[in-house]
Amino acid sequence: MERWGGMLRVLLSGLGWRGGTLGWAFSSWRRHLPQAGLLSATQLVNEWTAVFEKEGIPEARESSEYIVAHVLGAKTFQSLRPALRRQPLTPGQLQCIQELSGRRLQRMPVQYILGEWDFQGLSLKMTPPVFIPRPETEELVEWVLEEAALRPHEADAQGSPLILEVGCGSGAISLSLLSRLPQSRAIAVDKGEAAICLTLENAQRLRLQDRIQIVPLDVTLEGSWAHLLYWGPLDLIVSNPPYVFRQDMEQLAPEIRSYEDPAALDGGEKGMDIIEHILALAPRLLKDSGSIFLEVDPRHPELVSSWLQSRPDLSLNLVAVRRDFCGRSRFLHIQRSGAQRGYPVDAWPEPPSARVPR
Ligand SMILES: C[S@@+](CC[C@H](N)C(=O)[O-])C[C@H]1O[C@@H](n2cnc3c(N)ncnc32)[C@H](O)[C@@H]1O
Numbered sequence: 001m002e003r004w005g006g007m008l009r010v011l012l013s014g015l016g017w018r019g020g021t022l023g024w025a026f027s028s029w030r031r032h033l034p035q036a037g038l039l040s041a042t043q044l045v046n047e048w049t050a051v052f053e054k055e056g057i058p059e060a061r062e063s064s065e066y067i068v069a070h071v072l073g074a075k076t077f078q079s080l081r082p083a084l085r086r087q088p089l090t091p092g093q094l095q096c097i098q099e100l101s102g103r104r105l106q107r108m109p110v111q112y113i114l115g116e117w118d119f120q121g122l123s124l125k126m127t128p129p130v131f132i133p134r135p136e137t138e139e140l141v142e143w144v145l146e147e148a149a150l151r152p153h154e155a156d157a158q159g160s161p162l163i164l165e166v167g168c169g170s171g172a173i174s175l176s177l178l179s180r181l182p183q184s185r186a187i188a189v190d191k192g193e194a195a196i197c198l199t200l201e202n203a204q205r206l207r208l209q210d211r212i213q214i215v216p217l218d219v220t221l222e223g224s225w226a227h228l229l230y231w232g233p234l235d236l237i238v239s240n241p242p243y244v245f246r247q248d249m250e251q252l253a254p255e256i257r258s259y260e261d262p263a264a265l266d267g268g269e270k271g272m273d274i275i276e277h278i279l280a281l282a283p284r285l286l287k288d289s290g291s292i293f294l295e296v297d298p299r300h301p302e303l304v305s306s307w308l309q310s311r312p313d314l315s316l317n318l319v320a321v322r323r324d325f326c327g328r329s330r331f332l333h334i335q336r337s338g339a340q341r342g343y344p345v346d347a348w349p350e351p352p353s354a355r356v357p358r
Contacts, residue, residue, distance in 0.1 A: 039094070041068050041085045045077060048101050055105055058253070063110055067100045070114050107254040120176035122206060129261035130198045133172035136324045137240050140295045140331050141176050143322060144238055147291065147333070148181055159185050161235035164228065164285065166219055166278050167191075169264060171199030171212075173238055178208045185211045187231055191218035192261060219277045225285065233287040240295040241274040243267040271297050275304065283314050283336055292316070292334040301329045308334070 039047070045064045052060035065077035071093050074080045089097070103113050111117040111132045116125050119133045120141055126132060148161060161184050165174040168188035178186055188199050196216045203209040213231065217224050244252070244265045252265070267273050275294065282292050296304065301321045308316050315337050322331040 039089055040087060041072060041077075041080065041089060044068055044089060044094070044097060048097070051101070052104065057104060057107070058255075059110075063104050064101065066110050066114060067104065068097055071096045071100065075118075107258055109255045109259055112259060119170075119172040120180070122172075122176055122179060122202075124170050124172060124175070124202050125198060125205065126170060127194070127198060128259045129264075130192070130195050131169040131260055131264035133170060134240075136330060137173060137295055138176075139322070139324055140238070140240065140293060141173055141180075143331055143333070144177060144236065144293050145180055147236075147293075148184075158183055162232060163187070164234050164237045165189070166237065166239040167195075167241050167264070167274070168199045168214070169195050169240075171202040171214075173240065174199070174212060175202055175206055175208055177238070178211050179206065185213075185231075187213045187215060187228060187234075189215045189217040189219070189228075191216070192263060194261070195264075219274065219281065225281045228285060234285050234290055235287060236291045236293065237278065237282055237286065238293045239274075239278055241267065241278060243271040243275060243295070243297050243300065245269070245271045245297065245299075267297075270303060271300065272303060272307065275300065276307065279304075279308070279311070279314060279316060279334070282334075283316060286336045288336065290336045292332075292336075294332045294334070295330060296332055298328040298330060301332060304332060304334075 045061070045068050048064035048067070049061045052063055057063060069075060069077040069080060072080060072084060077085075100113050104110065108128075109132055111126045112128045115127070116123055117132065118124070120138055124133070151161075161181065163174065163177055163184060163186040165177075165186060165188045168174055168190045169192075171188060174186040174188040178184055190196050190199065193216065196214055199212075200209070200214050203212050203214065215228070217228075219225060242263065242265050244267055246266060246269050249257075249262065249266055256265070267275065275296065278292065278294070282290075286292070294300075294304075301318070305318050308314065308318055316334050317337055318332060319335045320333040321329050322333075324330040
């Protein structure tokens with residue numbers, strides 16, 4: 001996380017990555033670029049930083065450093081040996097850097113340009129339009145891990161905790177929890193085909209496929225969740241759902257609006273659409289005292305609290321709110337109380353036609 005965390009924080013923090021102008025002309029910067037063989041990596045970073053700054057591209061230096069480092073086979077520019085930074089680039093390297101930098105000029109996020117990104121120390125494949133995991137979400141994962149550590153008897157039991165992630169995207173949350181909780185199992189659901197495929201691919205890359213069930217599922221569809229009961233009552237549900245208020249969608253940075261799936265972001269009028277569905281289905285899936293961890297907008301703790309008060313039938317309590325590294329209230333811990341469950345154990349349905357990785 002530390003390796004790329006600094007840049008991520010600046011680039012993506014709070015979904016508010018707003019940049020400069022989009023109006024750039026390929027030819028206007030291309031003719032200024034020097035010839036291959038004359039430039040070192042350091043010089044090229046400087047050249048592209050100047051181009052990006054001129055074109056109003058956010059995080060100009062970081063963008064050019066990541067691209068140049070990537071082409072030279074490193075994750076960060078700082079990790080390149082000094083001799084390699086000074087060495088003249090080959091024509092092939094120069095062309096590759098030029099091509100990738102051209103994508104950055106079109107406001108493509110660096111994570112998609114590089115095709116992979118670190119989350120909680122795991123290297124995940126990234127492909128548009130699947131949501132790029134944000135640095136705040138690493139804090140959500142840390143909170144879940146802290147809570148799991150408070151119940152060592154559960155975390156040590158085979159197959160425990162059993163986790164459901166709603167809206168898995170690239171698989172960042174589920175896979176990082178699986179990698180840190182060696183006995184755990186996860187069910188990762190998403191309504192997006194691209195997200196389901198990417199989570200599966202990332203699970204296989206990380207050799208975590210045996211402990212995750214990846215299920216295409218839209219939580220807003222009546223009864224869609226019922227076959228999740230097959231795996232048994234859950235210890236916890238975790239989600240970074242789409243929570244952007246509809247009116248804020250237009251304000252998102254060009255990088256987000258042009259490349260990421262709007263369905264990963266748009267949470268409806270008050271950003272609550274998917275949150276409400278998760279909360280409504282949770283009591284049917286969770287064990288007694290099971291937990292829900294959510295990443296939300298700073299306006300949501302209050303909205304969620306009053307929504308839960310209006311639904312005492314759900315027996316859910318907002319037990320804690322946490323702030324992110326910017327001091328905004330962004331994470332919720334909600335706990336189930338009471339003993340009723342939606343289905344009696346002997347009424348659990350048949351196994352689903354889930355995508356079970358082999
Ligand atoms: C903000 S993204 C989070 C992705 C990933 N968990 C992360 O933190 O990087 C929200 C995800 O929820 C999924 N999603 C949106 N609506 C959904 C629904 N009705 N049912 C299931 N998944 C949904 C989107 O496809 C998207 O992948």
